[in-house]
Amino acid sequence: VLPPAEAAADRAEVPGDGVGERPARLAVIAMGKCGGRELNYVSDVDVVFVGEGDLNIAAKLASSMMRVAGEACFDVDAALRPEGKAGALVRTLDGHIGYYRRWAHTWEFQALLKARPVAGDPELGRRYLAEITPMVWAAADRDNFVADVQRMRARVERHLPSELAERELKLGRGGLRDVEFAVQLLQLVHGRSDPALRDRSTLDALGALGSGGYVGRADAAGLRESYQLLRTVEHRLQLQRLRRTHLFPAEDNETELRWLARAAGISPQRGRTAGEILQAEFRRHATRIRHLHEKLFYRPLLDAVSRVPSEGLRLTTAQALDRLAALGYAAPDGALQHIRSLTSGMSRRAAIQRALLPVLLDLLASTPDPDRGLLAYRRVSEALAETPWYLRVLRDEGAVVEHLATVLGTSKFVPDLMVRAPEVLRLLGDPAALTGRDPADVATSLRQTVRRHTDLGEAVASARSLRRHELARIACADVLGLLEVPEVCRALSSVWVAVLESALDAAIRVQAAEWGSTPARMAVIGMGRLGGAELGYGSDADVLFVCEPTTPAGVQDAVRFASAVAELVRNMLGAPSQDPALQVDTDLRPEGRSGPLVRTLDSYRAYYAKWGDIWEFQALLRARFVAGDAGLAQRFLSAIAEFRYPEGGIDQASAREIRRIKARVDNERLPRGADPKTHAKLGRGGLSDVEWTVQLLQLQHAYRVAALRSTSTVDGLRVAADAGLIGQSDAEGLIDSWLLVTRVRNAATLVRGKPTDQVPTSGRELVAVASILDHMDEDDPGGFLDYYHRITRRARAVVERVFYES
Structure with missing residues (x-):
């Protein structure tokens, strides 16, 4: 319709005999459903006009074309042009480009996804498309792009009358716009680096998203089925009276429901009318659309991917090495090898990795050891290559990716466990699940599992498996700062018990x-x-x-x-x-x-x-x-x-013997070359200092202070302070040091992957330990050591007074 209408308008409006140079050139760019070849039976045709030469003549052509087309068939709407109805009906190509570069809103680039030259000057239309397309696929680089698109969808919903929201096929919850917004957002974010996603058709784009691994196959198929059903219902409604409508019949309108069901090819079944079946199907599909819309449209990973610059998604080898070095990777060549190994080939797995890695590389760059983190990610990915849910969870649950990057870039202890206890990875997106397991429940589960095995080897294997799971869970929560020191100690002790x-x-x-x-x-x-x-x-x-x-x-x-x-x-x-x-x-x-x-x-x-x-x-x-x-x-x-708990407490000779033994232990067992200021167990103000102090108080006073009969170091110190056996400030100093040193010792083991009592004093290991303790300062990791020394020095002064001089 548009080309003949444009031609008719051309004949009516352009002066002259048609010979020689034309005073104006006009290209008609279809937008919206017309651009995507998705028009309804009764629909506006959204267009944008591009002109050259005499724009007054071009504007008259455009107005006449809109009138002719409107009288013949469809209303033509040019409201999507720059500045909307307040803007010029026709702009030059340079005018369009200048506007989109300087003034355009995020939603306008989303609308341009559908842009397609359909009438008028073909060469001008092609030039328009060539200039606009790169802007569309760079739109996701804009600040707050994802949030802007999400706000736009929410704004559309808010403007719907509440009494119609559940019946509105187009704009309501679970309606067509839910599918279109989700698909378009995914296209704009991932299409920057994947040309296969650059399709105007909603269903074709959805198919490409599914094939490329950006959306799960089942999710893509479900959205397709539901979208097609809603479009079918929409078409039938409009055919009934050839008027524009997107409103599903009310529940009590049995006549309309019966007619629409028959028009949609639905028959009565098993005592249910066709209208009842249609209504149930409509609710089912709307619910599914809404669920998948929220899953995809609000996927946290989208925002993270959008923050990766477009140029970071398409790099030569040299550029990739430079970018990796700039991100903080110490061995860019090795990192590039890992990336190639993960993304090579045409498999769905490789496609999903290609979508994930730009985000993951940025996330790892913020961890203490990006190189080790990327290697660990490769090892985990290769070990779980045949685990069907692994990449799906990473793709669909952004918090999992963020937390996984933190864990892998910080701890050498966790990856080995995670390879053999992969189910823990799924907990990373749910802090409550990661921390909320009661130690007593864990113990009961372990005992019951082991008792089911009559073979000793199988029993031991099941015990090891459950312990492995719990160690990985506790370690992940610890690295992420979700557990306090006493909680970590109790959880680990409960597993051992x-x-x-x-x-x-x-x-x-x-x-x-x-x-x-x-x-x-x-x-x-x-x-x-x-x-x-x-x-x-x-x-x-x-x-x-x-x-x-x-x-x-x-x-x-x-x-x-x-x-x-x-x-x-x-x-x-x-x-x-x-x-x-x-x-x-x-x-x-x-x-x-x-x-x-x-x-x-x-x-x-x-x-x-x-x-x-x-x-x-x-x-x-x-x-x-x-x-x-x-x-x-x-x-x-x-x-x-x-x-x-000897009656009357130990005598002075016994107290002196304890002090002598401690001095000998500290001297003989401190490893050669170890710095006593940074040895967690035997160092000054360390675990041994604090524990021997409270134990001496227990041997001296627990016979008369029943509450002092505790196996817990911290509880013993608190009781001693309450009983006046030690000053409150001194007790707090010892407790602070014991908690800090215990956490540092645990953190050092998590970082190094093996038990250690030596606190790192430099390099990435120090930064990693400091980050676990939330003292992250890459510019000055020594600040954490200063803090450690200050706390342990204070504790050592208390030990000198209470343990050695009392």
């Missing part, structure tokens, strides 16, 4: 099957950090094994049985594995490594009464029940109370 419970239960079942009976009850007593529920990522489990016979005359059999069980527990947990070590340490038992692995309750009592040293009584301050027979454990704890 559950593993011990499960291993003990499995070992007892194995030995009972071999013996044909169970001649002993057993309990595992946690000692050291396990007893205090203060374990770190690299901590061993210090334990004592205690048993008692199930028959009065069976002491020897009980000890033999229990020793076999204990040995089996140690061996199966300590077996070599790719996971962090599970070492069960029994060196705190009477006589150390020279003594029997398991003793009866009477044997423990007799040993401590006759041979126990003050350091052994000090070690018993941490003793608590962790696994096995609770009644036996309680009898053991009652039996050792007189040794760890």
Whole structure:
């Protein structure tokens, strides 16, 4: 219609005999549904006019063309032109270009997606398109581009009368505009680097988004089906009376519903009228459209992708190396190799990686070690290549990508676990799921899982698997700053306790099957950090094994049985594995490594009464029940109370002996060359200083201050302050130091990937540790060390007064 109308207007308006140079040239650019070849039966035709020569004549041509076309068929609307109805009807090409470069709003570039020359001067139309197209595909580089598009959609919804919003096929929630806005936003963001997405047709663009991996196949198919149904309903409604309408019939309008259902090819089924079926289908498809619209249109990754400059998406090798170096990658060549490995080929996996990597590279650049983070991402991606949900989660859940980049660019400990516990990756987008698991629930789950296995190897494997999952979950939450130090320690300790419970239960079942009976009850007593529920990522489990016979005359059999069980527990947990070590340490038992692995309750009592040293009584301050027979454990704890909480407190000679032992331990066990100012365990104001101080107070006063009988360092210090045994300020100084040093020790293990007591003093490792503690300052990582020294110096001064001089 438009070309004949334009020709008729041309004949009517252009003066002269038609020979020689024309005084005006006019190109008609279709926009909106006409541009996308998606017109309804009753629809406006949106156009923009471009002119050359005498613009007055061109404007008359345009006006006449609009009138002729409107009288013949469709109304022609030029409101999408620059400045809208307030702007000139016809502009020159330079006028259009100047406007779009300086004044255009984001929505105007979105509208230009559909621009297509349809009438008038073809060469002028082609030139217009050639000039405008690059601007369209650079629009996503504008500040706040994604937010602007999202606000525009919200504004359209707000202007709808509330009583019509659920029936409006075009503009309502779950309507056609939801599909179109989502598709167009994805096109504009990803189409900068992928020409396959540059299609005017909504359905063709949706197909390209699905094929390219930008939208899940099922989501693309669902949107297509629902969009087509709504367009079909829209067409039928307009055909009924050949008038413009987008309003679905009201629920109580059975006549209209019946007519529309029949027009759409829907028949009654199983006692339901055609109208009822149509209404249910309309609601189902509108709900699906709205769900997918919100999933895609508000995808956090879109905003992150849009912030990557267009030139950063299309680079030569040399430019890519320069950009990687500028982002902070120390080895750009290596980083480029990782990128090529992840994106090579024509697979859907490679396509999704190509969409993800520009964002990921920028996110990793903000982490302490981008190179290691990218390598870890490649390892995780290759290991999970056949995991169907992996890339889908990264593409659809922006928070997962952001948190994954932080974790991989900070920690060497997590990637190895994540490869073998990939399900944790899905939790990264949900902080509540990452942190909200109750340690008691974790322990119960682990025990129940292990008990389902009759084979010892399978039982141990299941215990390791659940521990691996929990370690990865806790470590991710820790790196992201979602857990406080006591929460991390309790969670790690709870996992260890559950593993011990499960291993003990499995070992007892194995030995009972071999013996044909169970001649002993057993309990595992946690000692050291396990007893205090203060374990770190690299901590061993210090334990004592205690048993008692199930028959009065069976002491020897009980000890033999229990020793076999204990040995089996140690061996199966300590077996070599790719996971962090599970070492069960029994060196705190009477006589150390020279003594029997398991003793009866009477044997423990007799040993401590006759041979126990003050350091052994000090070690018993941490003793608590962790696994096995609770009644036996309680009898053991009652039996050792007189040794760890001696009546009247320890004497001065014993206190001097404790001070002497600590001085020797600090001197002999501090690694050669280690800086005592930055050694977490044995350094000044470190863990040993604080723990020995509170333990001395417990040995001296717990006999009369019952609340001081705690295995927790922090709780012990708080009680000591409340009881007046130590000044409140001194207690706070010790607590601050213990919490800081514990967190630094954990952070250093997360960063290095292996247990360590040495605080990094320079380089990326120091920056990474500081970032975990939220002291990130790449320009001055030494500021964190100054803070560490200040806190530990204060604690050391308290230790000198309270531990050494009191």
